[in-house]
Amino acid sequence: MEYFIELFFSGLTRGSIYALIALGYTMVYGIIGLINFAHGEIYMIGAFTSFVVATVLSIYGFPLLSIIVLAGLAAAVWSASYGYTIEKIAYRPLRQAPRLSALISAIGMSIFLQNYVLLAQSSDFQPFPELIPDFDFMEPYAHFVGSSDVVILFTTALAMAGLTLLIKFSRMGKAMRATAQDRTMAMLVGIDVNRVISLTFVIGSALAAIGGMLIASHIGQINFFIGFIAGIKAFTAAVLGGIGSIPGAVLGGFVLGLTESFATGYVSSDYEDVFAFSLLVLILIFKPAGLLGREEAEKV
Amino acid sequence: MNKRVVQKLLAVALGFGLATPLMAADTIKLGVAGAHSGDLASYGLPSVNAAKLVVEQINAGGGIDGKMVELLIEDDVCKPEVATNTATKLISDGVHVVLGHICSGATKAALPIYNNAGVVVMSPSATNPELTQSGDYPNFYRTIASDDAQARTEVDFALNVLGLSKIAVIHDKGDYGKGLAEFARLFLEKSGKAEVTLFEGVTPGAVDYSAVVQKIKRSGAEAVIFGGYHPEASKIITQMRKKRLDTIFISDDGVKDDTFIKVAGKYAEGVYATGPKDSSSNPLSKKAVEEHKAKFGSDPGAFYENAYSAALALLNAVDKADSTDMEAVRNALQNNDVETPVGRIRFDKIGDAMGVGFAMYQVKDGQYVEVK
Numbered sequence: 001m002e003y004f005i006e007l008f009f010s011g012l013t014r015g016s017i018y019a020l021i022a023l024g025y026t027m028v029y030g031i032i033g034l035i036n037f038a039h040g041e042i043y044m045i046g047a048f049t050s051f052v053v054a055t056v057l058s059i060y061g062f063p064l065l066s067i068i069v070l071a072g073l074a075a076a077v078w079s080a081s082y083g084y085t086i087e088k089i090a091y092r093p094l095r096q097a098p099r100l101s102a103l104i105s106a107i108g109m110s111i112f113l114q115n116y117v118l119l120a121q122s123s124d125f126q127p128f129p130e131l132i133p134d135f136d137f138m139e140p141y142a143h144f145v146g147s148s149d150v151v152i153l154f155t156t157a158l159a160m161a162g163l164t165l166l167i168k169f170s171r172m173g174k175a176m177r178a179t180a181q182d183r184t185m186a187m188l189v190g191i192d193v194n195r196v197i198s199l200t201f202v203i204g205s206a207l208a209a210i211g212g213m214l215i216a217s218h219i220g221q222i223n224f225f226i227g228f229i230a231g232i233k234a235f236t237a238a239v240l241g242g243i244g245s246i247p248g249a250v251l252g253g254f255v256l257g258l259t260e261s262f263a264t265g266y267v268s269s270d271y272e273d274v275f276a277f278s279l280l281v282l283i284l285i286f287k288p289a290g291l292l293g294r295e296e297a298e299k300v
Numbered sequence: 301m302n303k304r305v306v307q308k309l310l311a312v313a314l315g316f317g318l319a320t321p322l323m324a325a326d327t328i329k330l331g332v333a334g335a336h337s338g339d340l341a342s343y344g345l346p347s348v349n350a351a352k353l354v355v356e357q358i359n360a361g362g363g364i365d366g367k368m369v370e371l372l373i374e375d376d377v378c379k380p381e382v383a384t385n386t387a388t389k390l391i392s393d394g395v396h397v398v399l400g401h402i403c404s405g406a407t408k409a410a411l412p413i414y415n416n417a418g419v420v421v422m423s424p425s426a427t428n429p430e431l432t433q434s435g436d437y438p439n440f441y442r443t444i445a446s447d448d449a450q451a452r453t454e455v456d457f458a459l460n461v462l463g464l465s466k467i468a469v470i471h472d473k474g475d476y477g478k479g480l481a482e483f484a485r486l487f488l489e490k491s492g493k494a495e496v497t498l499f500e501g502v503t504p505g506a507v508d509y510s511a512v513v514q515k516i517k518r519s520g521a522e523a524v525i526f527g528g529y530h531p532e533a534s535k536i537i538t539q540m541r542k543k544r545l546d547t548i549f550i551s552d553d554g555v556k557d558d559t560f561i562k563v564a565g566k567y568a569e570g571v572y573a574t575g576p577k578d579s580s581s582n583p584l585s586k587k588a589v590e591e592h593k594a595k596f597g598s599d600p601g602a603f604y605e606n607a608y609s610a611a612l613a614l615l616n617a618v619d620k621a622d623s624t625d626m627e628a629v630r631n632a633l634q635n636n637d638v639e640t641p642v643g644r645i646r647f648d649k650i651g652d653a654m655g656v657g658f659a660m661y662q663v664k665d666g667q668y669v670e671v672k
Binding site for chain 2: 226
């Protein structure tokens, strides 16, 4: 039983990491129907920005809490500006083009950003400072769940709740939903569609940056390639949960993380990915739109 | 009448000559075979230079028992099918001992031919474990550690130095990591002293390894032997320590890297990793490198020191054996220590150099220190 609980928490940690990144994928897809492959790179750039800022601040001896806040803020702003720019130069000109063109453009952007960071930084792994300290009150539970695991879990929950509230109840959210439903119609009733889409990218990128900082601090190392690997898994989680659905991304992340963890624990970690992707195939066979995805009727 | 006597005498002399080649030959012929052209020439040419330098010195000092050493250099381009011709050519030229070949495949192909002719072969670079361990090549020696030597060092250290009896073997599913892990498992099982509690591969690049860490804990292992590279090793060790697991961590030269210490930070403390023995402080090694610079005007290349050592060891054995007969040379190789750039070595029964290969290092205060 204790082993089960340990594996459960391992799965939860993994799941919340996937979910935190998956939120950005699913939000962009929900609004404009584009799989933003560069999202993993935005996450990676966020991690690098917070790395640089945190390193500089810790040299000047700032207290830990202010380092987290400032590094997180800097990463969020920097990544958001990347998200905004990418949308403007790589996706907006292709908005009327077939979907495939935007997809290829997204993949191109992803490769471009990876190589840019590779050249600007280095191909080596960099040690990421431990921004989340071991809390004293967590000590009795440390052998199965760490402090950084809990922080990531809460951030994911908070982000999910915040995004759901934003989309459901705010004026901006209403505009987002309208844009998602029918872009032309939204434009006709006076919604600035471009602004809505830009904002979606800004929010998604800022979230990815915060995630990048927390996850990198949990793992303890970064390089230019982390966004790609984490991005693929997060994208899988988003599809699993129903791409376009905010709670779906979180659920998908947890299902994927728990499956991997239990597969490792009870079978073998050699087969971790085999189990994870078999599950994906099974779910998509029976629920093609994902766990929480809504099957949309074809617009006529 | 006279003519016949001369002929008979000649025949007798020839017969003696065949039985004791050294007495008949006026030089000792050292063959150097390996890739001297083609893609892999950079692996083979340093051994030619090493042989030239060693032979020059020995000849300048009066040769071996008054006989000069002559070099026979043959190219095998690292191809097994060429290597058999190379071997035949060397034998027909009357070679006594051979330094080479360079690549494991070529060496394997050529060895039976040398064996039939009673020629001892010593490679500076062929690392395939079978070459010595199969017992098929009694004439083969090498001055480099075999591919499984690291796993052997890890297992010996865990069993004999640390005295452990429950060990988990983890790898990264890659050729290097998994290969090492499989050897480690094999040695552990063969030893009968320890139980392999877990044998698993982890996915490189994953965001979290806590599930496999929990599994290690549950398996009751006292130590983890990890086959793979430092990015995974630092993640696993970090998560083990964060989960308050103080299991001993033993790894390989993929982890004996300063990046590992930089990334894993305080969690790296106490980690064991094998790495090539450091011979750079050996005066003979320094001398060999300087000789190369003086004569060829450049830094020596791959396996240079191993080749230099092999040439020294071979010629020393011929000197000690006072013969180039295979059995005599083998005896001399196995029973005499010789000072070489890779250290003071002697050969074991199967042909591996003892005292060459890997040492165990441990992270202490942010640095790898050799464990004595």
